[in-house]
Amino acid sequence: MIKRMYVDNFRCLTNFEFKVGEDKNALFLGENGAGKSSLLKILSILKKIARGNNGLADKDKLTKQDYGFAGTKKPIVFEIDIEISQRLFTYGIWIDYPETFFKPRIKKEQLFVDGKACFTRNLADISVGKAVFSLDWHIAALPIIQAHPSDPVNIFRDWLKNMLLMAPVPAQIKGETDDNDDVALDFCASNFVSWLSSILGQYPHLYGNIAQYIKEFLPDFGHFIFFDVGKDSRELKLIFEKNGGDFSIPFEKLSDGEKLLFLSGAVFAIAQSRKNVFCFWDEPNNYISVSLLDGFIRKMLNCFKQNDGQLWVVSHNIEIISGFNDDNSWIFHRNGHTDATLPLQTIAEFRKTKNFTGSLATALLTGDIYDAE
Amino acid sequence: MPNRHKWHIVVVPEDDATRQLGNGLSNAFPAIATRIKFLREAGGWTDAVATIKDLELDKYPNRRVLLIIDLDQDDTRLKFIRSQPEISKFNNRIFILGSFIAAEYAPPENFPVTEPDKPRIVDRNRVRAALPPHCMPAIADFATGPEILESGRSHENI
Numbered sequence: 001m002i003k004r005m006y007v008d009n010f011r012c013l014t015n016f017e018f019k020v021g022e023d024k025n026a027l028f029l030g031e032n033g034a035g036k037s038s039l040l041k042i043l044s045i046l047k048k049i050a051r052g053n054n055g056l057a058d059k060d061k062l063t064k065q066d067y068g069f070a071g072t073k074k075p076i077v078f079e080i081d082i083e084i085s086q087r088l089f090t091y092g093i094w095i096d097y098p099e100t101f102f103k104p105r106i107k108k109e110q111l112f113v114d115g116k117a118c119f120t121r122n123l124a125d126i127s128v129g130k131a132v133f134s135l136d137w138h139i140a141a142l143p144i145i146q147a148h149p150s151d152p153v154n155i156f157r158d159w160l161k162n163m164l165l166m167a168p169v170p171a172q173i174k175g176e177t178d179d180n181d182d183v184a185l186d187f188c189a190s191n192f193v194s195w196l197s198s199i200l201g202q203y204p205h206l207y208g209n210i211a212q213y214i215k216e217f218l219p220d221f222g223h224f225i226f227f228d229v230g231k232d233s234r235e236l237k238l239i240f241e242k243n244g245g246d247f248s249i250p251f252e253k254l255s256d257g258e259k260l261l262f263l264s265g266a267v268f269a270i271a272q273s274r275k276n277v278f279c280f281w282d283e284p285n286n287y288i289s290v291s292l293l294d295g296f297i298r299k300m301l302n303c304f305k306q307n308d309g310q311l312w313v314v315s316h317n318i319e320i321i322s323g324f325n326d327d328n329s330w331i332f333h334r335n336g337h338t339d340a341t342l343p344l345q346t347i348a349e350f351r352k353t354k355n356f357t358g359s360l361a362t363a364l365l366t367g368d369i370y371d372a373e
Numbered sequence: 374m375p376n377r378h379k380w381h382i383v384v385v386p387e388d389d390a391t392r393q394l395g396n397g398l399s400n401a402f403p404a405i406a407t408r409i410k411f412l413r414e415a416g417g418w419t420d421a422v423a424t425i426k427d428l429e430l431d432k433y434p435n436r437r438v439l440l441i442i443d444l445d446q447d448d449t450r451l452k453f454i455r456s457q458p459e460i461s462k463f464n465n466r467i468f469i470l471g472s473f474i475a476a477e478y479a480p481p482e483n484f485p486v487t488e489p490d491k492p493r494i495v496d497r498n499r500v501r502a503a504l505p506p507h508c509m510p511a512i513a514d515f516a517t518g519p520e521i522l523e524s525g526r527s528h529e530n531i
Contacts, residue, residue, distance in 0.1 A: 296407070298396075298399050298409065299403070299407055322413075323396065323411075324396070325396055325397075359388065359389060361413060361414065
């Protein structure tokens with residue numbers, strides 16, 4: 001689980017630190033532009049690096065516009081502390097952008113486990129134990145260090161690779177598998193069907209968990225199948241039951257909310273069957289019927305809690321927010337577009353500092369909860 | 374068949390604190406998470422009771438209701454609420470969880486508290502001892518009262 005994140009000079013996050021509280025699950029609240037989704041962006045950059053896409057100049061990773069208020073005069077810093085099987089992994093990467101360069105450069109990079117260096121880097125020089133070698137300073141060293149499966153570098157990389165980072169857009173989710181799709185679920189879940197097919201190939205027992213989950217929300221749901229539609233492509237279909245008969249609906253023809261329920265079923269099944277699953281879901285309330293929302297978030301939270309997983313959620317929706325408590329709901333404050341995000345505060349801290357005893361729902365509607373003074 | 378026609382329970386919390394008590398309760402029963410429907414905070418215990426009418430219990434026989442209210446150290450309130458017509462009519466389907474601490478058992482001396490600013494860690498036997506019998510929550514088909522109280526550790530009155 002993520003214990004701590006530190007960010008400097010990235011968008012609105014300046015000298016920003018987030019330490020996970022007693023409850024490792026978290027809800028992030030805040031007005032638009034307060035920095036919530038920037039946290040997700042950072043994790044997605046780290047995930048891409050871990051998956052071997054280690055150049056930093058891609059337009060979906062870093063551009064000059066991602067540098068914060070200090071501009072390119074200061075490096076962007078990402079640090080992340082992750083606890084895996086009672087060992088503390090600390091990874092940091094410092095990315096500068098010298099004036100004469102056309103793309104970002106890695107100034108410093110390091111991975112420690114329980115305080116012991118796995119590798120360190122200073123510009124192009126990488127040190128692994130006593131060995132020192134040089135590497136192009138535009139690419140991260142993390143994914144290219146040779147490591148056995150039980151090596152800490154590999155354990156850490158695998159953890160980052162398997163993070164579920166989502167801001168799903170149902171209209172973009174394709175209904176068929178595609179051999180060209182990445183096996184990792186992409187940010188907007190457009191490759192969900194390919195990803196589902198891939199995880200069911202690896203873990204077939206998840207099928208039953210997914211079907212059972214969907215049935216709880218859609219009581220007439222029966223089962224789902226992958227139907228061959230070509231040499232390399234399979235279409236996902238859902239079978240519903242009525243009066244003893246079946247009828248099938250292609251996944252693509254489902255409503256947006258139903259697509260997301262199906263996606264949440266897959267996330268749920270993974271979190272239920274594996275330990276230490278991390279999921280960051282940006283606005284899960286979008287598209288799902290309001291009558292199902294609180295059951296959905298409570299079920300997800302229960303599942304992550306019981307299986308040592310970690311669920312982080314960004315939401316503006318009161319049904320989702322109500323599933324969390326004062327001590328695991330974090331408020332992002334920012335005074336304006338020329339100001340950095342202020343240190344995070346839980347609702348419990350907000351109540352204490354403001355002597356606030358009123359209704360959270362009212363404070364959210366009036367915006368009083370975002371009043372940092 | 375939509376889920377509202379199957380067994381389910383509607384939780385009516387009085388305020389933010391009792392909502393969080395309910396969150397602790399739902400965490401203890403993951404298998405029925407989708408059968409628990411939380412309504413918005415009612416705003417006061419009288420408003421929570423008034424909400425019962427909107428829930429059309431005669432139309433939905435599989436619906437149960439859990440009121441979570443703050444008894445404010447008033448040991449007559451539970452009896453009063455139970456006597457309200459809309460509640461007594463469905464006595465076997467409406468459950469009341471009331472947070473209550475009698476003045477003579479009030480914290481801090483008598484209560485096991487780890488740190489004053491942290492959520493209080495409750496010794497369930499002492500909570501059991503602190504609650505008068507008629508204030509024990511009438512939800513024996515879920516769990517014992519102290520376990521539920523213990524789950525809602527964010528609640529200030531515990």
